[in-house]
Amino acid sequence: MADETEGQFELFSDGPTTTYAQVAENFEPARLTQARILRELTKQELAEAVGVSSAAIGQFEAGAVSPRAEHFPKFTRELGVPAEFFATGRPLGRLDAADAHFRHLRSTRSKDRAKAAAHAEQLWELTYALEKRVAFPDVSLPDVEEGTPPKEAARWLRETWQIARGPLPHLVATMEARGIVVCLISLTNDAVTRVDAYSTNALGRPLVVMTPERAKTVYRYRFSCAHELGHLLLHSSAAPGDRQQEREADAFAAELLTPQIEIEPLLPRGVRLAELEKLSREWGVSVESLIRRMGELQLVSEAAIRRAYQRVRGAANLRRAEPLATYPGEVPTLLRDALELASKHGFTRADLAKELSWTDRAISEVLGDQDARPRLSVVR
Numbered sequence: 001m002a003d004e005t006e007g008q009f010e011l012f013s014d015g016p017t018t019t020y021a022q023v024a025e026n027f028e029p030a031r032l033t034q035a036r037i038l039r040e041l042t043k044q045e046l047a048e049a050v051g052v053s054s055a056a057i058g059q060f061e062a063g064a065v066s067p068r069a070e071h072f073p074k075f076t077r078e079l080g081v082p083a084e085f086f087a088t089g090r091p092l093g094r095l096d097a098a099d100a101h102f103r104h105l106r107s108t109r110s111k112d113r114a115k116a117a118a119h120a121e122q123l124w125e126l127t128y129a130l131e132k133r134v135a136f137p138d139v140s141l142p143d144v145e146e147g148t149p150p151k152e153a154a155r156w157l158r159e160t161w162q163i164a165r166g167p168l169p170h171l172v173a174t175m176e177a178r179g180i181v182v183c184l185i186s187l188t189n190d191a192v193t194r195v196d197a198y199s200t201n202a203l204g205r206p207l208v209v210m211t212p213e214r215a216k217t218v219y220r221y222r223f224s225c226a227h228e229l230g231h232l233l234l235h236s237s238a239a240p241g242d243r244q245q246e247r248e249a250d251a252f253a254a255e256l257l258t259p260q261i262e263i264e265p266l267l268p269r270g271v272r273l274a275e276l277e278k279l280s281r282e283w284g285v286s287v288e289s290l291i292r293r294m295g296e297l298q299l300v301s302e303a304a305i306r307r308a309y310q311r312v313r314g315a316a317n318l319r320r321a322e323p324l325a326t327y328p329g330e331v332p333t334l335l336r337d338a339l340e341l342a343s344k345h346g347f348t349r350a351d352l353a354k355e356l357s358w359t360d361r362a363i364s365e366v367l368g369d370q371d372a373r374p375r376l377s378v379v380r
Contacts, residue, residue: 020069050074093124101231139179154255170329199228219286226253271308
């Protein structure tokens, strides 16, 4: 039997074969870092799994030393990527977590921030590959002078994008139509994350990534999308965790989704939850957001606001969680639509996986594919 470290592996049945030695010769250090972070492994954990020292992993990732051919079957097994993933020759988006806007940065673990940046890099790579075959919508974000009040920026955006008066029913579809790539992707393997959403404009095309684990209601999800849109418009230089930037993005989102001139006459002059629930469904924002709006507009006292929040929190368990998929125009479709169009012109999903050196599962995760298989429940 031939030594697997010297033999050939075949990534795709109809593609060329490549040896591990060739991958070692054309090793891209950043790919090892990216794959390790996406797998949520420390250097020490990866080192123990492949039988080297953590210092060796550090040297590999720094580009000081290249792994030997014998290491790549182990990397492939532990990191869940094809061996060709580690080779040079493909566009590589590099993003520092400091160049992305994060909601609730102070409670976000550093490993989650690093993984978020790696996801954004891969999202850019997939977008770049599809854009070579399909013309995406041009990016249409109006220039806003530094220091522009958030409410003014939100009004200017509604005017520029020609958004009709009243509720904004299809926020994500509206963003995608203006060239902003939106992605729903799980951020962590342990199902615990404090990242609601993050965005960046540092890779050329604006990207917004939402985490389904935190999108517990469509209202929270829509507000987070509007919040990230505010960052992209208002803050050319990211300052992750900056409270002023976060407050400005919140103010932008509130004005975009519920313009003061339109919502103020509709808000009750007392905290009447039944009326607020009705407005919540009509405008696609949470009751809590409307209560906050009432406080901003000084329609009720601070004491009444506090009591209202307590009542809403007390009734939260009684509300039915509505699946995001039931809201057309809020689930991202731009990337999937682009791949479908490219497939009609001869560039298939398998071609995309081959070009990116990704697994089909990785593509499904970034595209947000739903698993249509029935789910087995085991009763013990």
